[in-house]
Amino acid sequence: MGTGVVPEAPEAVADAVRNRLRDLERRVAEAVLARRAVDPDPDDPYRGQYLTPEAAERLLASPAGPHCPAAAPPDPPEAPPGSGLGRMAAAFGLSPLDVELLLVAVAPDVDACFERLYGYLNDDLTRRRPTIGLALELCGLPAAGPGRFRLAARSPLIAHGLLHVLDSERPLLSRELRAPDRITAHLLGDDTLDDALDGFVHVPLGPPDQLDPASGTARRIAAAVATGGPVHLVDEAGRAGQLAVDALRAAALLPLVLDAAALTGEPDQPERLRALAREARLSGGGLVLGPLERLSPHRSPGSRLLRELCDATRGVPVVTHAAHGWDPAWSGESPVVMTVPVPGPARRTELWTRTLAAAAARHGHPPAPAPDGLAELAATYRLDTDQVERAATVAVRSAAALDRPVTVGDLRAAVRAQNGTGLARLARRIEPAVGWRDLVLPPSTERQLREFALRAKHRDQVLGRWGMRPGGGRGHGVIALFAGESGTGKTMSAEVVAAELGMTLYVVDLSGVVDKYIGETEKNLERIFVEASRVNGVLLFDEADAIFGRRSQVKDAHDRHANVESAYLLQRVEAFDGIAVLSTNLRSNLDEAFTRRLDVIAEFPLPDAGQRRALWDRCLGTAIPRAADLDLDRCARRFELAGGSIRACAVTAAYRAAESGGPLGMAQVMAAVLAEYRKLGRLVLESDFGPWLTADHSASGG
Incomplete structure (x- = not known):
């Protein structure tokens, strides 16, 4: 055999393996010579494929037969503590004999010459790995001795996956041993992951x-x-x-x-x-x-x-x-x-700053100062380290595509992109497209909305680090109630708050939540609450009194189940960690226990004449050409409509103006208002509509 047993490898790691394999090479050579000395025809090309009667008699008479006295086990040397073998022996609790058996199995993967020699010793040139019997023989152990138990299923070599025993259908001594490639690589100094x-x-x-x-x-x-x-x-x-x-x-x-x-x-x-x-x-x-x-x-x-x-x-x-x-x-x-303690705003800002700089460096962009408003953004969003890194990368790439520095707007958009699709499957997703200037509300209502946004921004500091809501399993969520008649701007206000926070608005579809089967409604709500706590978004329960209604006196099983639903919601709302809005047309229908758990209650009254005038102007916009006879002051004084109805009238009037091919005039607006009145079931008075009512009757053939 040659002396080049081990290929080139780091010397400090592979020296012990090289020396031990050289010793194994010597023992294999001695075993081959001993086998040839008693073999009457050592050069027989068909050896291992048949057994003559003479060979059978020789096997039974040989000292290695099954009735021979066991030879004394050897005393293998200890592996050097600093070597790869030594570290492996310490990590897996291997004895010196275990290390010796492992080296016998590894040898064919290190030097191919061991393959043919093992085939010769196995009496079968097609079996080029050591069998359990051959491994015991090369270690100087008797086949029936205690050494074979070092290769049992619970032994360190087998239990830890350092050696695999193949051919389980064969007798134990003829089963082959193979070391995984990762073990061989580790012994040769390669620590690449498996x-x-x-x-x-x-x-x-x-x-x-x-x-x-x-x-x-x-x-x-x-x-x-x-x-x-x-x-x-x-x-x-x-x-x-x-x-x-x-x-x-x-x-x-x-x-x-x-x-x-x-x-x-x-x-x-x-x-x-x-x-x-x-x-x-x-x-x-x-x-x-x-x-x-x-x-x-x-x-x-x-x-x-x-x-x-x-x-x-x-x-x-x-x-x-x-x-x-x-x-x-x-x-x-x-x-x-x-x-794990929750980090404060300063550490969050530092994380964002460092991550943005690292993202810019990775993509070859010059370093830039942190954008204005980064501290406020860091305090508002709840992101883990991986999400911050992904959002920073997206923001840097978006800004680079436009050849400008990163802005807070880039960061907000990147943060919203980190929201998973779990909540989007349970609620309708709305990307905010409106702001405070789009709202027409009483000052008191707007103050409540800004209070809600303020609480959402600083909830981690007040409720988390300052501990202003201790005990009782209370979460760090912020919940508001928007109460008012339909069309008074509740959904739009929730969208404005979401835009202020740089978050996505998710509107819960109660038709997909409420279920006639007992317990299913609670399961649906639980999925919504769990998903909502994982995203940076605002959750809107429209027509919330349908599920947050008052508990009633129990008269039958239906009442009992309805009260169970309400009790569950009371507990779940209090433990909620996100931002939620409950909107209702009938505040009186909500259970008082829910009201106590609300952070902000905003009332949305019907707009007065001045607010209706502003709503008409904003709903019609500036792109539509207006006729000289358009009198929005008259519309605001005469027709007590909510903002949603005014928007519907504006859209209808715009369609009529588009059909006429001329500017938007009073005729189209009054026709739209008349259609809205009839849709709402309101009383139509001639004193309000004047000649436009007569014109409508004539057009309809009335």
Whole structure:
């Protein structure tokens, strides 16, 4: 055999493997010579394909037969502590004999000459890997001795996936041993992640998060990791993933971040989990898994997967994170549970500033100062570290496409793009296209709307860091009631508030929420509340009295179920973490218990004459040409219409003007108002419409 057993590799890593394989090479050569010495025809080209009677007698008479006394086991040398073998032995609890058996299995993957020699010793040139019997022989162990149990299913070599036993249908001693490619690569100095983990494990790049240096939260998590056993982080701000990575780095461990969503779709789960635990031990790393909500651990498949993961990675540092606590049923070993503090506005602004600079550098754009209003934006939105990074990248690219610096508008649009489609499937999504100048409301109502927007902007500071709503499981949500008749501007006002916050408006369709079957309405509402808490949006329950109505005296099962629905809503609204608006035409129909839980109540009265004049002017706009006889003052004085009705009249009049081909005149407006009156079922008086009523009768043949 040649001496070039090990290919070029880092000397400090591969020296121990090279020396041990040279010793194995010597023992294989001795075994070959010994086999040839007792073989009457060592050059027989058909050896291994038949067994002559003489050969059978020789096997029974040989000292290695089944009735021979066991030879004394050898004493393999210890692996040097600093070598790859030494680190592997320490990480997996391998004995010197385990290391020797592993090297016997690895040898054909390092030097091809071992293949043919193993085939010769196996008495079958087609079987080029060592069998269990051959491995025991090369280690100087008897086939029936205790050494064979080092290759049992629960032994360190097999249980940790360092060796695979093939051909399970064969007798034990003739089963082949194979080392995974990742083990061979590690012994030769290559620490690239196992290909079996591609797609759901990655190693994050870059230094630890500067917002939480190792002296703060990350160091406390690292100290918990160092005590051994899993650690669970309760996190409502989406920062736990980065903190877990920083903590593992502070503990001198390589962070391996798992993609929970990809993990759930893996068909060959046990083998993948074993490869995951093996990789963590090989690389001296720790695992980061979360948010656990993606696994749905409260359901049977998710909880089973989490338990299998915890069992497979026992002894490996594992940090999990979620918005809720840990259920002891998920694992036989309970973790240390730590709560991640919510960052203040200053740290959020610093994160945005640093992430924007990094995004600009990645895309080759010159650095630019932070846009005006960044601090307010950072305080308003609830984003985790990954969402901030994605939003910053989108904003930088959008601004670069227009060859200008990043603005707050770019950032707001990028943040809205981070909203998932889960809530859009349950509610109608509206991108705000109106502002404060589009509203025509009494000053008191506008003050309440601005108060609502102010509370939404600063809720994390007041309710979170200052703790102004302690105890009782109360959330950090802000809820307003818009009460007024139909068409008074409630939905438009919610859109204006959403625009002020730079968020998307989601209008809940109650027809798809209320269900005749008991319990289904609550399930539908729960899905809406859960999805709404995950997005930066404003949730609008239109005609809210349909589900937030008063509880009644129980007379039958229907009353009891209706009261259960109301009780559930009372609890869920109080624990809500988002921004919601309840709109109703009949405030008196709402349960008083709901009213107590509201942050803002805005009344929307019917507009007075001055407001109606302003509404007519804004609804008609500036693009439509107006005739000289158009008298909007008369329309405002004579017709007591809500803003929605005035908008409908303006649209109808515009269609009539388009048909006539001339400017918009009083005839088209009065005809539109008359149609609206009839649609609303109002009394039509000649004193209000004058000659236009007669003209309408003549046109209709009345």
